Structure formats: structure tokens, C-alpha cells
Amino acid sequence: xxxxxxxxxxxxxxxxxxxxxxxxxxxxxxxxxxxxxxxxxxxxxxxxxxxxxxxxxxxxxxxxxxxxxxxxxxxxxxxxxxxxxxxxxxxxxxxxxxxxxxxxxxxxxxxxxxxxxxxxxxxxxxxxxxxxxxxxxxxxxxxxxxxxxxxxxxxxxxxxxxxxxxxxxxxxxxxxxxxxxxxxxxxxxxxxxxxxxxxxxxxxxxxxxxxxxxxxxxxxxxxxxxxxxxxxxxxxxxxxxxxxxxxxxxxxxxxxxxxxxxxxxxxxxxxxxxxxxxxxxxxxxxxxxxxxxxxxxxxxxxxxxxxxxxxxxxxxxxxxxxxxxxxxxxxxxxxxxxxxxxxxxxxxxxxxxxxxxxxxxxxxxxxxxxxxxxxxxxxxxxxxxxxxxxxxxxxxxxxxxxxxxxxxxx
Numbered sequence: 001x002x003x004x005x006x007x008x009x010x011x012x013x014x015x016x017x018x019x020x021x022x023x024x025x026x027x028x029x030x031x032x033x034x035x036x037x038x039x040x041x042x043x044x045x046x047x048x049x050x051x052x053x054x055x056x057x058x059x060x061x062x063x064x065x066x067x068x069x070x071x072x073x074x075x076x077x078x079x080x081x082x083x084x085x086x087x088x089x090x091x092x093x094x095x096x097x098x099x100x101x102x103x104x105x106x107x108x109x110x111x112x113x114x115x116x117x118x119x120x121x122x123x124x125x126x127x128x129x130x131x132x133x134x135x136x137x138x139x140x141x142x143x144x145x146x147x148x149x150x151x152x153x154x155x156x157x158x159x160x161x162x163x164x165x166x167x168x169x170x171x172x173x174x175x176x177x178x179x180x181x182x183x184x185x186x187x188x189x190x191x192x193x194x195x196x197x198x199x200x201x202x203x204x205x206x207x208x209x210x211x212x213x214x215x216x217x218x219x220x221x222x223x224x225x226x227x228x229x230x231x232x233x234x235x236x237x238x239x240x241x242x243x244x245x246x247x248x249x250x251x252x253x254x255x256x257x258x259x260x261x262x263x264x265x266x267x268x269x270x271x272x273x274x275x276x277x278x279x280x281x282x283x284x285x286x287x288x289x290x291x292x293x294x295x296x297x298x299x300x301x302x303x304x305x306x307x308x309x310x311x312x313x314x315x316x317x318x319x320x321x322x323x324x325x326x327x328x329x330x331x332x333x334x335x336x337x338x339x340x341x342x343x344x345x346x347x348x349x350x351x352x353x354x355x356x357x358x359x360x361x362x363x364x365x366x367x368x369x370x371x372x373x374x375x376x377x378x379x380x381x382x383x384x385x386x387x388x389x390x391x392x393x394x395x396x397x398x399x400x401x402x403x404x405x406x407x408x409x410x
Contacts, residue, residue, distance in 0.1 A: 038175065041135070044082040047232055047242040048075075050269075051204065051217050053225015056136070058175040060224060061168050063142075063196065064217075065182040066206030071215055071233075071240055072181050075206070076138050077102060078239050079179070084135040085111040087127065091118040091144025091154075105239045111135075118154060120145045120163040124170050133176055139167065141181035142196075164199050197221060208235075212328040215240060216268075229269035251276050251326070260347035263358045263387055264339030265378035266331055272374065272381040274358070275329060277336060279343035280322040289317060295325025296340065304341050304363060311367030312400050314348055335372035337363040338391065341399060342406070349407045358387040367400060369393045 040055030049055050056062070066072050077098070080086035086109070090098060095114040102112075113134075117123055123145075127137065139145065145163040146154040153159065164180065171178045180200065197203050201223045208215040217231040232243040251263065251274060260279045265272050284290075293301040301323055308314045323340060325331055338361035346353055353359075360378050361369040371393045372378075379390050396402045 041083070041177065043079055045079065045231075045242055046244065048079070048217065051219050051222075051225075051229050051231040052202065053222060053229075056177045057201075057224045058177060059171045060177045060202060061164075061171050061180065061200045062177070062202040062204060063180045063182050063200040064204045064206055065184055067184050067210075069210055070206050070208060071235055072206055073098075073140055074101070074105065074235075074239050075233075076140065076179055076181070077107060078105060080112050080136065080138060081105075081107045081109045084109070085113075085132065086136050086138065087113050087115055087130075087134045088138045088140070089115045089117055089123050090140050091116075092141060104237075118144050118146060120147050120166050121149075124166055127170060127174070127176070133174060135176075137167075137171075137176055137178045139178060139180045141183060143183045161195055161199070164196055168199055209328045214243075214328050216329075218269075226269070230271070232268070257352045257355070259350045259352045260343055262339040262343040262346065262353055263382070264336040265358065265360050265382055266329075266333060266336060267374060267378070270374075272378040273329075274382060274385060274387070275331070275336070276326045277339045277343045278324045278326060279340070279347045281316070281319045281344060281347045283318060284320050290320040290322070292321075293323045295329060296323060296331050296336070300334070300337075301340070303365075304337060305344070307363055307365065307367055307399065308341055308344060311398075312345070312403050314345065316344070316348070319348070333372075334362040335360060335378070337361060338369055338399070338402075342391070342402065345403055345407060351407050353406060354389055356387050356389040357391060358382040358389070359391040361392050363399060367398050369396055369399060369402070 038058045040057055042055040043049050043052070064072055064076070073093070077088070080088060088098065095116055098114050115123065115126060117126070123139075127134075142160055142164060143155040146159045147162055147166070150158050150162060167178055167180065170176070182196070197220070202219065203221040205218045205220050206215065207218070213234045213236070215233040215235055217233070219225065219227045219229060221227060233240040234243045262277045264275055264277055266275050267273070291298065291301055291305060301321070305316050305321055309316050321344060323344070339359040341363060342353065342359050358379070360372060360375060362372050364370055369392070375392060379392065382390065391402060396405070
């Protein structure tokens, strides 16, 4: 059962029905709408603008979700510092707590107003009564908002949906962008009804390991921009900073010529990014070897080990195999298969790859090396960063040929 607000037939009769007819919007010709009058609002954060498609569209409603403590409130407070007049509606923290964080982050914008309120109708009334419309509204969080028109508790399906609808109506009517913070459940999904994602214009997913500095923002849905871009941030004691040179986090600095280390390239949105694959193989005496993977799918690792055993002849059934992607990034594609296989072989033979090597390619069950999406773009970026020895499907067709050439083994 989901709570809904019923509208009686008497409310739509007589003069009330006539007023509703007069207030109905008239159809507009699509070609007559001038979009240049309302340009995008830059967030002054290069990575966030990349994900949004160039900035915020007036009236855009953006849901930002992520695990507790990942940095959602920090990001939005820094955003408010750059966008001018901001109404920060807090249903979880007190104004004193927000002011303490602002002091730590060095927030200097005097146009930020904190409103401690959980009644969405009070929030909308405050916005309508304001003499000057804010540049942006931040709701932290939607699960704490409620309306007295429904009897359910805050965070229930009916409350979350109705509160979001009322905020969306205000945003579209006034052209004021709204950022809404959404909680994440234990299953890793946004708390509340699935319809919440359909109501808002944009859904941003904030992810990363709390123990690491890396933070990623992905656009799961975006009516005004791409959904294949990723923003990369670094968490510091002064807050989140845009990370344009992310390779320094993902690549080991200083260690050269060490076996088990191979550089590859992964696409984060449309941007190629170099990552380091590290592997360690150790002989065992037990009957069950370990296969431990961090940053890649463990099932994919099992498949790559099977290819190395069957197609290359490596006796990995007598070895524990550990694979790690440095920097805490998770690989969601198979373009680094070749790099993973070469890093395992490098550790097994205890022989490093030649200097400047970058391995890009997907492996098939026959041991063949397949071309990946945007391979030329990846190789071009790798060459720009000094990796001039590519290993890909262009130079070799099968994995055993590469193993023989690189390590001098069959």
C-alpha cells in the first residue's frame, strides 16, 4: 500500500474548475522556444561540469546518491561556495554542524543560508516568499523530508515521492536548480521508490572507498547531458578537488623494473585512463590454490588463469594468484585482460616487462587477443604519457606469441 493524496470531485466543480481551466499552460511550438536565453550555469568544478554535460540547466533537479560518509555533503557545500546565493535545507545536521564543516573547508561565500527544516511545504513556502531567488537549492536529504498531507513517516515510499514531486514543480516553475541528496540501502541502491529516479532530471552516483582518497561521480541518468562520463575527485583535508591528472594516483611512482606490474588503459566515460595491474604468484602445498582479485571481477580472473593454464601452459594450479588494480579503481570492462594475463606471467617468471610497455586487449577462450573499443584513443593517451611500447591485437594475435616474445618462454 502506497499513500496518495486524493482529490475530491467537489473541488473540481464550479468556480474551482473554471480557475483550473484558466491556469492551464498553453502548448508551445518547439521551434519557438529560445534555449539561448537560459544558458547552463557552470559549477566551476571541471569534473562535475564534465559529468553534467557542461554545467547546470536552470530548473534542473539532480539526485546525488552514495554511501554515508562518502562526501556528498562536502561536495554540495563546496558547490554552494562557488554558485552564489544558496539555500541549504538540512534535515539531518544542525546549522552549527554545517558551519563547523564550512570552517574546515574554508567556505567564504556569505550568500549561503542554512534552513533547518523537514517539512517540504515549509521549504517551498520559504522559497516562494524569498525576495531574491537563490542560485541553487540543496536538500540534504530527501529521506528526512515529509508533508502533513500524508500520514506516513518520513522516508516512506509515499512521502519520498510526494516531497520530490513538490520540489520538482517548484524547480520547473521558477527555473531554480535543486540538488537532492539520496540515501543508499545496504543492497547498494537508492533508498525510496524506484520512481524517484524517473521524477528527477539527473541521477549522479558518488562512489569510492572511504579508506582511499579517490572519489568518482557517474551519471546514471541525465536528461541534459551524457551518461557515459565520469568525474574524478580526490578527498583531502580541505575537501574534494577535481583530479585532472588521475594517472599519478593509479600508477606506482618510483618503482621501476619490478616483475608482476603491467600498465593498461581503461575508459572512464569517454576518457582513457592509465592503470597499473599488479600480480603476485606463490607456490603452494595445499590442494586448493587461492585466487584473490581486487579491482577486477574474481570470475574474470578465474577465466584468465584458465586461459594461461590451457593456452600458454603455465602450471598455475600449483600457485596462489593475487591480482590488484592500484589506486582503488574498479575495472568494469575486459580491455585490461591482456595486462592481467601478462602481469601474472611476469610474476610467475619473475621477469619484468620492457620499459614503456602498455598492454591493451581482450582475451578470448582460444587465447586470441581481441581489439577493444577506442583502442587508438587509449594508445594515443598512453604514448602521450611516455608509454611507447604497445602490446595489443595489432602486433600479436595470440597470447602465447606475446609470452614467448616478451619472456622468451613457450
